[in-house]
Amino acid sequence: MECVRACTRRGGLPQRPLRSAAMNDEAKPEQAMEAIRAEIDRIDETILSLVGERLRAADTVAGLKAHAAGPPIRAGREVKMLRRLISRAQAPIERELVVELWRALISAGLRRQRVVDVYVGGGRGEPTRMFDVARRHFGARARIQHLPEPQLALQKVVEKPHDSVAVTPWPAAPGVGSWWPALSESRFHALRLIGALPVLGPIEEDPTAAVFAACDNEEAGDDITLLLAFDPHHRLQRALKEVDLVGRELGRSEPRVIVRIEGFLSPNDPRAAALDGHGLDNARVLGSYARV
Numbered sequence: 466m467e468c469v470r471a472c473t474r475r476g477g478l479p480q481r482p483l484r485s486a487a488m489n490d491e492a493k494p495e496q497a498m499e500a501i502r503a504e505i506d507r508i509d510e511t512i513l514s515l516v517g518e519r520l521r522a523a524d525t526v527a528g529l530k531a532h533a534a535g536p537p538i539r540a541g542r543e544v545k546m547l548r549r550l551i552s553r554a555q556a557p558i559e560r561e562l563v564v565e566l567w568r569a570l571i572s573a574g575l576r577r578q579r580v581v582d583v584y585v586g587g588g589r590g591e592p593t594r595m596f597d598v599a600r601r602h603f604g605a606r607a608r609i610q611h612l613p614e615p616q617l618a619l620q621k622v623v624e625k626p627h628d629s630v631a632v633t634p635w636p637a638a639p640g641v642g643s644w645w646p647a648l649s650e651s652r653f654h655a656l657r658l659i660g661a662l663p664v665l666g667p668i669e670e671d672p673t674a675a676v677f678a679a680c681d682n683e684e685a686g687d688d689i690t691l692l693l694a695f696d697p698h699h700r701l702q703r704a705l706k707e708v709d710l711v712g713r714e715l716g717r718s719e720p721r722v723i724v725r726i727e728g729f730l731s732p733n734d735p736r737a738a739a740l741d742g743h744g745l746d747n748a749r750v751l752g753s754y755a756r757v
Contacts, residue, residue, distance in 0.1 A: 695746040
């Protein structure tokens, strides 16, 4: 349910002109100010009513998804929603404002479905930055705990797959250490990359943080997939070409390699499995992400 659509349907915020004494050249400044403040109060009450309506709709969703596995997060749908809203926003509404407002609404709706613990792992010299990135995405009321290493955050999600997510430094980012080879350990094979933070940013740039959860993601459009494989003979590019994939190496810790693939690959995509027949071993899709 979208506030913009609801407001338009009811003759609310988007269409109603500001009728106040400020439009009257003869009005005194004090009267004009009072009239504008009264109009802002009316708008605030309309917004508040629509927020309540949206949360009630979220309660209905919670009932339908009560027995679903994994955390109640649909990162791909969230990205598509934000893109749509940004495309419809008119001046003076900034895209950053759209993301901030709707991220708060999305987080509030998710809390009504299930309380999700957020474990922030690592960050080396910038743990506060990692924490702030997670807070801005998951909301002011999210339960966030910082742990010294990314692997500890991932392990928390393994132990609590239905109601937790891990936020880690972006794999292979400069200065964070080579923690990502741990993703090849069997204990983490049930986890998926489902998002990149901050969500607002150019897709060609590496994000600050990755979000891992015990659930699959869905395609949003203009997605990026991360893939982990063993490449002892350095045949990555030839193997990608053989299975018609476009990608590049993000990092290497012999014999492991982490790869950025253009487009969306599901965990069971046959092209990923086919890489094992073209010089790579144990190729596995880590997950995907899209940005706004």
